[in-house]
Amino acid sequence: MILCRAVSKYYETLEGEKIHALADIDLSVADGEFVSVVGPSGCGKSTLLRLIAGILSHTSGDIFVRGSQVAGPRRDIGIVFQTATLLPWRNVLQNTLLPVDVQGLDKNTHTERAKSLLQMVGLDGFERKYPFELSGGMQQRVSITRALVHDPAVLLMDEPFGALDALTREQMNLDLQRIWATAKKTVFLITHSISEAVFLADRVVVMSARPGRVLAEFKIEFERPRSLDVMGSPEFGQLVTKIRRHLMVAGVLD
Amino acid sequence: MNDPAASGTASKPPTLTQRWWLRVRSQPEWVCTPLMFVVIFGGWEWYVNTYQVSELILPAPSKILVSLYDGLANGIYVKALMVTLQAIVLGFLFSAAMAFILGTLISQIRLLEAMIYPYVVALQTLPKIAIAPLILVWVGLGIESKIIIAALVSFFPMLVNTIAGLKSTSSDKLELMLALTASPTKTFFLVKLPEALPYIFAGLQIGIVLAVLGAIVGEFVGSKAGLGYLIIQMNYTMDVSGMFAVLVILGVMGVVLNTIITLLRQRIIFWQRTDVSAI
Numbered sequence: 001m002i003l004c005r006a007v008s009k010y011y012e013t014l015e016g017e018k019i020h021a022l023a024d025i026d027l028s029v030a031d032g033e034f035v036s037v038v039g040p041s042g043c044g045k046s047t048l049l050r051l052i053a054g055i056l057s058h059t060s061g062d063i064f065v066r067g068s069q070v071a072g073p074r075r076d077i078g079i080v081f082q083t084a085t086l087l088p089w090r091n092v093l094q095n096t097l098l099p100v101d102v103q104g105l106d107k108n109t110h111t112e113r114a115k116s117l118l119q120m121v122g123l124d125g126f127e128r129k130y131p132f133e134l135s136g137g138m139q140q141r142v143s144i145t146r147a148l149v150h151d152p153a154v155l156l157m158d159e160p161f162g163a164l165d166a167l168t169r170e171q172m173n174l175d176l177q178r179i180w181a182t183a184k185k186t187v188f189l190i191t192h193s194i195s196e197a198v199f200l201a202d203r204v205v206v207m208s209a210r211p212g213r214v215l216a217e218f219k220i221e222f223e224r225p226r227s228l229d230v231m232g233s234p235e236f237g238q239l240v241t242k243i244r245r246h247l248m249v250a251g252v253l254d
Numbered sequence: 255m256n257d258p259a260a261s262g263t264a265s266k267p268p269t270l271t272q273r274w275w276l277r278v279r280s281q282p283e284w285v286c287t288p289l290m291f292v293v294i295f296g297g298w299e300w301y302v303n304t305y306q307v308s309e310l311i312l313p314a315p316s317k318i319l320v321s322l323y324d325g326l327a328n329g330i331y332v333k334a335l336m337v338t339l340q341a342i343v344l345g346f347l348f349s350a351a352m353a354f355i356l357g358t359l360i361s362q363i364r365l366l367e368a369m370i371y372p373y374v375v376a377l378q379t380l381p382k383i384a385i386a387p388l389i390l391v392w393v394g395l396g397i398e399s400k401i402i403i404a405a406l407v408s409f410f411p412m413l414v415n416t417i418a419g420l421k422s423t424s425s426d427k428l429e430l431m432l433a434l435t436a437s438p439t440k441t442f443f444l445v446k447l448p449e450a451l452p453y454i455f456a457g458l459q460i461g462i463v464l465a466v467l468g469a470i471v472g473e474f475v476g477s478k479a480g481l482g483y484l485i486i487q488m489n490y491t492m493d494v495s496g497m498f499a500v501l502v503i504l505g506v507m508g509v510v511l512n513t514i515i516t517l518l519r520q521r522i523i524f525w526q527r528t529d530v531s532a533i
Binding site for chain 1: 426427429430431432433434435436440444445448523524525526
């Protein structure tokens with residue numbers, strides 16, 4: 001579904017300094033797989049997500065999504081950013097339908113779809129509310145429905161729950177697992193929380209500090225659906241510790 | 255022990271004076287704002303009467319009120335107001351439309367910005383009122399010259415605000431639109447324009463005030479009708495209280511025009527509840 005081959009990214013700062021953001025990234029995500037990427041801040045994991053989304057261009061290497069080379073933004077991808085980035089003048093339903101308006105898709109069928117997505121994230125009855133009337137967690141839920149409304153094959157998530165409080169975050173993790181199971185999407189999740197990565201993913205990719213490289217990959221075999229109790233199990237703790245060690249060995253944990 | 259005063263107020267409904275006093279204590283502006291009015295105008299009246307100030311220098315508020323009533327009754331104020339209001343509104347609307355169109359072009363097309371913006375800045379630094387006599391030479395004493403001057407004077411703040419607003423789109427939202435493969439047109443109408451509205455309305459609020467200024471100045475420089483013309487006429491005939499009466503009309507008109515824009519702003523930019531009204 002997603003394939004990165006020897007992907008590197010350099011960019012220049014405003015002062016003209018050349019920065020090596022990503023080095024030789026080899027990565028693949030299978031159809032319907034949930035992959036989490038963890039790494040220290042500034043390791044280029046958000047950059048990697050933007051390369052896959054086609055909103056940044058890579059310097060060398062190849063990126064394929066569903067077998068075709070990524071050469072720019074594409075419509076078979078949905079993105080959830082770190083901040084919900086809702087449009088304050090649009091109500092919840094209109095925000096969910098933004099991709100439909102932008103891409104000129106059929107309004108009627110997608111309105112039905114948007115409503116069922118809002119129901120799925122627990123926001124039924126909130127269709128006519130405006131973003132300023134919602135909590136941070138609710139806003140991020142809306143941004144998830146917006147990412148899914150045009151039925152993309154791939155869902156890219158860039159630290160989507162980083163700005164939420166711990167309780168809301170756990171709830172969102174449970175909800176995301178459910179959404180992933182129902183919507184059957186391929187999910188690529190960037191996070192800096194190791195336990196969030198392990199809890200949600202089929203596979204966790206660990207990245208190094210800049211220039212970002214793939215340090216290790218871990219298969220996560222806990223049975224689905226996972227409850228939050230999994231986090232208390234010794235196997236879970238061992239995995240988290242192992243991943244943290246990897247990051248510490250590379251001298252990347254702050 | 256029971257406090258007799260406390261139990262007294264609790265059992266009996268408060269008298270009218272008590273209720274009035276409570277109201278004053280909780281919302282002192284109900285008394286203080288009218289009081290301020292009385293102090294200012296009462297003081298003015300008292301000063302003029304006590305020190306026998308000449309009516310040709312500072313007429314008493316009561317005299318101004320009489321002039322205002324007379325002028326309104328015989329219809330000359332209304333007639334003049336209509337002329338000036340027409341010049342203001344037409345000039346303002348034309349100017350706002352031009353500022354929006356040009357501001358959009360300048361903010362969205364790099365080349366146009368490089369070509370036009372230097373002249374915009376140069377004209378901006380020029381006192382526009384100094385062009386007024388020239389405009390009169392070109393288009394004559396009619397209402398057209400006032401429309402043009404009002405438009406010219408109010409144009410730049412609206413232009414600059416449109417440009418600033420359209421350039422202030424948050425990068426998050428632009429990235430979102432990029433990721434959604436939005437065309438430049440869709441990005442403009444779905445994100446940039448609504449995000450620029452608070453700036454544009456701030457420009458309109460400054461613009462309307464300047465349009466009033468422009469129309470009046472235009473009438474000062476040369477005209478055959480309007481409130482500015484009336485002021486000049488009254489100046490010649492030493493009708494100072496009449497001039498004050500016209501100023502009252504101008505003040506009320508300015509407040510009304512500004513209020514219309516503020517209401518429109520609150521209506522249109524409903525998602526922004528922190529409204530700081532300009533001027």
